[in-house]
Amino acid sequence: MSRPLDILSPDQAAERLQIDVSEVVALIEAGRLGACRVGGTWRLTERDLHQLLRRGGSAGVGRARPYVRPAGWAGAVGAALLLTGIAALAQDQIAPDNVPRTIPYVGVLEQDGSSVDNRQVELEVALDDGGDNTWQDDALQVTPVDGRFELEIGASPDNPIPAWAFEAEVLQLSMVVDGEALEGRQRILATPFAVRASEASLLVSPPDELTVGPLGQFSSLPDALAALNGRLIPAGQVVTIRIADDTYNLDETVHIEHPDGARIHIVGNTLNPGEVRLVFRDVAGIVVDRGGALGLLDGVTLAFQGDVPARSGVVADEASFIGLVPDVIVEGFTGHCVGALKASSVIASSVTARRCSTGIHASEGADVDASQALLEDHRTAGVVASTGGTVNASGATIARSGHAFLAQFLGYIDGRGASVEGGGAISNVPVNALSTSGSYVFQ
Secondary structure, three states, X not given: OOOOOOEEOHHHHHHHHOOOHHHHHHHHHOOOOOOEEEOOEEEEEHHHHHHHHHOOOOOOOOOEOOEEOOOOEOOOEEOOOOOOOOOOOOOOOXXXXXXXXXXXXXXXXXXXXXXXXXXXXXXXXXXXXXXXXXXXXEEEEEOOEOOEEEEEEOOOOOOOOOHHHHHOOOEEEEEEEOOEEXXXXXXXXXXXXXXXXXXXXXXXXXXXXXXXXXXXXXXXXXXXXXXXXXXXXXXXXXXXXXXXXXXXXXXXXXXXXXXXXXXXXXXXXXXXXXXXXXXXXXXXXXXXXXXXXXXXXXXXXXXXXXXXXXXXXXXXXXXXXXXXXXXXXXXXXXXXXXXXXXXXXXXXXXXXXEOOOEEEEEEOOOEEEOOOOEEEOOOOEXXXXXXXXXXXXXXXEEEOOOEEEEEEOOEEEEOOOOEEEOOOEEEXXXXXXXXXXXXXXXX
């Protein structure tokens, strides 16, 4: 039997992390620490703290919390007052001469808890390999706007980033702001993708459309997604992966990991989504996690084949986002048809979910918009909200499910205008009642 999650206040979280409560609030508002508002105040769980520490501790708190999504680099590098890096890739080739050897850098600069705005700031940056090799540029100036600034490290032709930095197994970044050194170094484990690429053509933006199918460019959705690896999708562009009518058997979960996943649309047959079937055999369906996103899923059916328990159809986890539209069907999974966990968000308005353990599930501060959804034949419940999760099920139809609505551990369900057909109990509290266990609104 699982132990109930310990619900914490920001003060209690600060005591456990041994930091100031204002830093805890800053982590929450920056999206780095999962939490939800209950009665106008933040509440979080022990698991949220563990997730924060696993991802790199208190990065994001302090005078500066810069982050990087470089245009010539594979992966992203996060940074803060205590500079920490994420994403790691091995190198195997020297970059071609026509590939820029610079690091585009984007940051947010704060002073005493307020964003630095319209004031020139002197910056010094330095790179080292943990040994004898060092490089620095101490002649940089930026003028943040609402705290945000951009610079191109190594852009000066008189002081380029040296070749050893692109060949080093370990590369560390440190920064000085107006003469004051930020604490610690950021270990940049991601290497420029041009270093491992044989062609500089990967710097070119991907096409607007990729096709999947018997006559398409790719035979499967994972192959099409893999073709986008290492290629950034610039602002204003949307890449549509168009899937032809067919049944596609998949033995592995589709993980959306592209840093610009919000600009990726997966589209099948919007008039008849049953003609595009993605059949997942003993594995979960589509998963977005670790702050990722999928901009749109449309015109497809996700189905499960097998008997492995707790396999879900569409899942957003760890502050991620997924956008579904009415022309999506999810059916037969042994876990949730659609789930959002740990401060994630899923738009599933008017989605059809059938024959799963749970139709819609939101937990740990996550939210799902399942308004007007059709939820049929679910073994446990049509809609579940737990541990601070929120589900908008207004106007939804729940048919032939164990429970129509199940709210627990501060979960909240908006069921105004919803209808229940063929049985299905309202669990935990009566209609229009409020409980510390869970709450509902129906009128």
